[in-house]
Amino acid sequence: MSKMTRREFTASALAAAATGGAAALLAACQTTKGYRPQTPASTWSKVIGANEDVRVAVVGFHSKGKTHIDGFRKMKGVRVVALCDVDSKVLDKEVKKFTDRNEKVAAYRDIRELLDDPNVDAVVTATPNHWHALVTVWACQAGKDVYVEKPACHEIWEGIKQVEAARKYKRVVQVGTQHHSDQGLKEAFEWIHAGNLGKILVARGLCYKPRESIGKVSGPQPIPPEIDYNLWAGPAPMVPLMRKRLHYDWHWFWLTGNGDIGNQGIHEMDLARWALGATETSPRTISIGGRFGYDDDGQTPNTHIVFQDYKPAPLIFEVRGLPVKAGSKVMPAYKGIRIGNVIHCEGGYFAGGWAYDNKGEKIKQFKLDGGKAHRSNFIEAVRSRKWETLNSDIQQGHLSATLVHSGNISHRLGKEASQGEIMEKIKAEKDAVETFERLKEHLAANEIDLDKSKATLGPWLAMDTKQLVFTGPFAAEANKLRKRDYRKPFEIPEQV
Secondary structure, three states: OOOOOHHHHHHHHHHHHHHHHHHHHHHHHHOOOOOOOOOOHHHOOOOOOOOOOEEEEEEOOOOHHHHHHHHHHOOOOEEEEEEEOOEHHHHHHHHHHHHHOOOOOEEEOOHHHHHOOOOOOEEEEOOOHHHHHHHHHHHHHOOOEEEEOOOOOOOHHHHHHHHHHHHHOOOOEEEOOHHHHOHHHHHHHHHHHOOOOOOEEEEEEEEEOOOOOOOOOOOOEOOOOOEOHHHHHOOOOOOOEOOOOOOOHHHHOOOOOOHHHHHOHHHHHHHHHHHHOOOOOOOEEEEEEEOOOOOOOOOOOOEEEEEEOOOOOOEEEEEEOOOOOOOOOOOOOEOOEOEEEEEEEOOEEEEOOEEEEOOOOEEEEOOOOOOOOHHHHHHHHHHHOOHHHOOOEHHHHHHHHHHHHHHHHHHHOOEEEOHHHHHHHHOOOHHHHHHHHHHHHHHHHOOOOOOOOOEEEOOOEEEEOOOOEEEOOOHHHHHOOOOOOOOOOOOOOOOO
C-alpha cells in the first residue's frame, strides 16, 4: 500500500467525511498505517439470528484445514462461503469440490481481500504458525469471529495482542486445542481435583512421534510456481527456501514453526496445565534437548525435555522423534502412552482415559471423545455472542502457547553441555532428574552417546506471570525472543 503525505491524508479524510460519513472517514484513516480491514464499524457487533446460517471462510488447507472445510460444511446452520490459500493448486483443488457439488464458494489467495468480504461471518485458519496471530488480529478488526489452529500464536507477545483484539472488538476467538471440549477429560480432571487419587505430583505431556530426517540441501531451493511466496512468508522474512519441502517442514524452522512442542506438544501441555488447575503460565522454565540421530537442515529439537516449575506440582513435557532403539520402527511409550498425558498423583495416575492405582491396576475409566464438539462449541458462541462459553477461548490458548514458547526460548538460548553439567543444573528437581535419566537411556538405545553428541542445556528462565516478561538472569536475551520483527505490511500493531 503506497504511503500518503499529511496533506494527502487530510484531503482524503475530509473528502471521505463529506461523501461517506463516519464509516468512510474511518476507512480513510485506516489506510495510513499498514493494512486495516474495510468492514464498516456498524457490522462489527452484528448478531446472527437463530434462522440465519453462520457463513464461514477457511484459510490455509494444505493439511488440517481440509478437515475444517469438511467439518464446518456438515454442520447444520453453517455454510462455508469462502476459501483462501496462497497455493493455487491447493486452492483450485478444493474449489473444484464445491463446484462439482454445485455449491457456491468465493476463492482468494490474499487474506486481506477475504477479510473485506462482507459475506463472511467467521474465519477458520489453519495456516503455518507464523500467520496465526496476524490472521486473528486482522479478522477481529474486520468484525469476524475466529477459530485459530494451535498453537494460538508464534510468539508470546502475539498472544497478548490476540487477546486484546478479541476483547476490544467483541469477537469470539476459539483455539484449536480441541481436547478442551472432551467431556470425558473434563470429568476425569474434576474427579482428580476432588482428591480421588490424592494430591497431584507431576503433570506430564508426551509426544513420542516418529520424525525422520528432512534432508539437507546445498543451496536455495526453487519456490514452486503455484505458491505466492510473498503471501506465504507474510510477517516472516522472505528468506531463501533452504529445505526440500516448503509445506509442513516449516514446523522445524524458528522463523515459521515451533518444533514438535508447538506442533503436537501444545495439546499435551494445554491438558497438563488444565489438569494442574493452573490459570497462569509457569514462573520458571528450563529446557534440555537437541536434534539427534541425523544431520539435516531442521533447526528445532527432535528430542526435548521442558520443565515448567509450577508449584506444588511441575509440568514436564517430553519430545522423542527417534524409535525405541536403533533400527526399529516402533516408538517408545511411557506407561503405555506415546502421545498424550500421564498425571501422577499420590494414590496412582491417570493415563489414556483410565485412572490407575500405584500398582498399575485400573480403577476407573473415562470415555474420551477427542473433543468432537469443539467446532459446535465455537458456532454456539458465535450465535450467542458469549465468548465465555468457549471451551478454549483465546486467553486459554495464549497461556498454553506461552508454555511452549518459554521452553523453546530456553532451548534457543542454551549451549551444549556435558551430562554432569546438566545434572548439576537440575539436581534440585527430582522429577527433572528422573526424566533426564530416561532420556539418556533412550538415546543410548539409539546408539547416541551424550558424551560425544552433547545435548543443549538451556538456562533457567524466570517469568513475571502477570506481565509475561522474563526477569532475572538471561531476561534481556529472552525478552528479545518474545516478539518477532515484522515484515511490512504484515504487521501486528502495538495498539490493535
